[in-house]
Amino acid sequence: MADDIPKHALERLEGLRREGHPDGIFTSDFSVNEFLLVRKAGFEPIGLCVGSCIYHLGFQFAGWGSNVELEQLSLAMYEARALAMERMKLEAAQMGADGIVGVRLTVKRLEWDRKVLEFVAIGTSIVHASGHTGFKGKDGQPFTSALTGQDFWTLLQAGYRPLEMVMGSCVYHVARRGPLATLGSVGQNVELTNFSLALYEAREIAMERMQLEATKAGAEGVVGADLHEGSHNWATHVIEFFAVGTAVLPIEGHEQDDIPDPKLVLSVNV
């Protein structure tokens, strides 16, 4: 019934009230569900925060037949993202945020120069509704997390809080196979070990770097870890492996028994 709708909302619907709030407006890219769940978790959004970095990627030589990390490119890809994240975090700190949720990290090649990439970090900064300061990240800075509003609520229910987004990058040159090796495997089912080795190693390096960041942040673990591969229009044998996740810490006093058993349901309208 209309009785379920609060008076505040009914007044707006009847056109009886139309005041704006020039001093206290928040912006966010939350969906309705995310907004409600962040509120349910006891937080309020305060503003969209964005950081970007336009980065020129130079050239690094790698031998035709060598499996090798292109360290300058790895560093560049990491630095560009870190700069974008840092700027986003600075904006959140200026707003007085406790943290940023729903961070999306994108990379886009600019059409007019294939060596110029645009890195963007965008998320919604939030504050605890009751002023609880225990959710801040490392050194009292806003925490960062790639978690959606839904994931954020669920993580808190699980007894953890986000600390910071951690990442690791590795740009790797995968060696080409020599003509003799290629001829030798014609018609055979055989593992191409130099390719396996290269992909394995590159992923491992990216994961190690991400894990090291989490250790330095003092985290207990990393949730939502994901590993992406991208070539960013480089030569065919150059691939970037990028690991990213949200480092988390346990919430003090939260017990395992506090977590309700999930209910099992079966949707029949799939």
Added chain:
Amino acid sequence: MTSAEQEARHAAWEVALEQDRLPPFVEQRLRDAGAGRTPWVATMTPAELLLAKTHGVRPIATVSGTCWYSFGWSWTEGHAEGWHRALRRIGEEAFAAGANAVVDVKMRTIKHGFGSGMDFTLIGTAVKVDGLKPSPDPIIATVPALEFVRLLEMGITPVGMAVGAAYDWLGNVGGFGQGYGSNWGSSSWQIQSEIQPWSSNPVYTLTDFWERIRREAHAELRRNASAQGNGVLAHTHFGQLLRRERDKQPPAYLGRHIVIGTVIDTPRNAPVPHGIEIVLDMADRTPLVSGSVSRNDVYGGEIGEGEGPI
């Protein structure tokens, strides 16, 4: 319809668009729907209709606002103006229908190959709430009816739509329709020095320029929304950084950014009364994750070929 009738309708449209009001036949149709003399028309699904009904929210008519807008000296500001005109027009239709709100408002545009500019269209369902008088200024909610009712219950009123748009040139290019950069004239030389073929490094001048445009668009969004409510759920972001080559000079850069969102009005720290239960769906494919296509995807997002997350 005879050709004379067609001509009369076209003439009525022309007068209406010029005078910022509705043609008499549209107004009559909406009044009839509002008074219950004709069947209601809704974009709602049956599930949305069900939930809306339980909260006394009843559909009246499908209403729309359309504006075909041609861009002169500013593409960016043309987009902002186009959407604002469409908003005013959908509001006029909702008022004629005696509505309290328009829900499920979707942004539409036709991908076409004719004429300059583009069309800016908003379509939604005008609704009234049992027991309330018609609003002189119906709210325009860019959320589906299902979410509209849920938000109202939780003390959050989706009240309208806000647009923030900003653009600037880096390096003056001059001439009609080209625009002038503000205080960035010498910076294009600086960019040349920052882009060296062999080195990997941030292009700080361009980054700062581009960030300023985004921030201005966000500030404009806040300003635009502050007359309506106290929060914006921004669902559409579109940005482009373009380069224009110049004779015997370093290139000039054009940055433009548009952000559009649903404006809400809510008391600070309003409680969320419903409990949330954790469920695990045993179905292999779940409808909870399907249908994730954006409702207002008129710009096609910022992600294109050769681009992606991370």
